[in-house]
Amino acid sequence: MERSFVYVIIGGGVAAGYAALEFTKKGVSHGELCIISDESVAPYERPALSKGFLLPEGIRLELSVAFSFPPARLPGFHTCVGANEEKLTPNWYKEHGIELILGTRVESADVRRKTLLTSTGETITYKFLIIATGARATRLEEIGITGSDAENVCYLRDLADATKLVTMMGKCTGGNAIVIGGGYIGIECAASLVINKMHVSMVFPGSYCSKHFQPSCLH
Template identity: 80%
Template structure:
C-alpha cells in the first residue's frame, strides 16, 4: 500500500504550516502536497503552548492558534488544507526513510514516495533519564513540547492552586512556565546549576533584572545546584525533590525544561550533519538534492557572520520553511537564505527582543530600574548583537537594522550613553550614509571619494553639454 506526492513535508510543527502556506502561494496543484505528522492536529504556533495556553484567563485554544496567525497571515485550519488540496496525514509516525529511493515508511505499513522532501521534524524535549534521573513517567511530572503536554499541564495546574511546583531548568521553557505557574497561584521554585537564568543569552546584569521581577511575583530561585532524585508517594507521584546541595523540596508538580534534541534519527548515515542538525546550503538543500531541512533541525549558513548555525526558534522555523519552498518551486528566482538571528520572549508585562550574536564585549544601556534597557555586543570593533527590553515597534526595527549594518564603533561609551538612539541613528540613515557609518575610516573615505568623483563627473558632463 502506498501513495505518491510531488512534495512531502515531514513534521507538523510551525515550519510545516508556513511551508504549506508558501506552497499555496506558489501555485501548488491539488493532490501534489502532503504533510505527515505524528500529532493528531494540523500545524499550530508552538510558542503559544508556553505562553497564552497556560494562562488562567482567556487562554489560547485551537483553532485560534493554528499557523500562520503568528505572522499575521492566514489561519490554516483543517478546512483550509482541504480547500487547497493539501493532504494532512496526521497521528502517523514515520519509522524509516530512504533518501535514495525517495520513500518514507510509516508505522501503519504505508509507503509514501516523493519528488521533493522538506524535513521539518523539529526537536524533542530532553528527558530526565538522559541525565541519570528517573521519574519522567510520574503523572505529576511535565514536559512542554506539544499540545498533549500542554493540555496535561493545564489540567493539573487547575487543581494545584496554592500547591508547590518546581521547575527544573533556567532557560526559555523554565522561565516562561514559571511565570505561568505563579500567575496560576502556584508556589514556584526554579532549580538550575548556573549562577543566573537564561545563561545562553542573558548577561548577569540582564538576568538579575528578570530574576528580581520573578522574585517580586513569588518565584524562588535555587541556583548553582541540580536535581539528583525524586521521592515518590504510595501512588507513584513525585512528592519531593532531592538536590545536589542536600536540600529537599516538597513537591506537588514538576515541570522539566532542560533542553531539546533535534529529531534527526531517520536521516543518520544518509545526510550530512553539522552542529547536531542536518547540514544545508544557502537554499536549505541537504547533501541529497531532493531533501531540504528547515526549522530546529537545519544547520544553515548565516551569511551575516560567515558561519553555520542551528537555531531553535520560531522565527527561524517560519522563514527557513518559506525559503525552502521558494527554492524548490522557483529555483532560478530564489536568492540565498540571508537570515538575521532573532529571539524574543514575553512574560508578565515584560517583552524583549534580541538580534544578532552575543559574542564579544558587552555594553549595557538604559534604565535598569525601569522597564526600558538593553545591551550591545561588540566583536572586533563592530556591533554584532543587541538586546532590548521594553522597546516599541520602531525601536526593534532599528536594532535589527543596526545589526545588519554591523557598524564600527571606536567609543564604547557612545553605545552606553545613546542606547537605542545609536541604533536609530544608524538604522534610519540613507543607505550610503549607513554604509559610511558602518564601514570604518577606510570605507568611509572610499565612499566619500567615490561620491565626490561622481559629482564632479556629473558637473563636467553638464558643462560640456
C-alpha cells in the same frame, strides 16, 4: 497501501505550517503536497504553549478580548496567525488539496528509492522531501532519572504536554512546583505557574536565568 506526492514534509510543526502557506502562494497543485505529523492536530503556533495557553481561563479570555487575539485554544492558534497571516485550519488544507497525515510517525526513509515508511505501515513516495522534525525536550531518563510517566511530571513541548500541565495546575492550586530549566520556556512556564497560584522553585545550572542571553554574550 502506497501513496505518491511531489513534495512531502516530515513533521507538522511551525515550519511545516508556514511552508504550506508558501507552497500555496507559489501555486502548488492539489494532491502534490503532503505533511506527515506524529501530532494529532494540524500545525499550530508552538510558542503559544508557554504563554496564553497556560493562563487561567478568565485571564486568557480577558486578554483575547482586550487585544483582539484569537483565544489561545485550537483552532485559534493554528499557523500562521503568529505572523498575522491566514489561519490554516484542517479545512484550509482540505480546500488547498494538501494531504495532512496526522497521528502518524515516519519510521524510516529510503532516500535512494525516495520512499518513507510510516507507523501505520503505509509506504509514501516523494520527489522532494522536506524534513521539519524540529526539536524535543530532554527526557528525565536521558539524565539518569526515571519517572517521566508519572502523573505529576510534565514536559512542555507539544499540545499534549501543555494540556497535561493545564490539568495538573487545575488540580494543584496552592501547591508546589519545580521547573527544571532556566531558559525562555522555563521562565515563561514558571511565570504561568505563579499566575495559576502555585509556589514555584526553578532549578538550572547557571548562576542566573537565560544565561546565554546575557548582553556580554553579544560581544
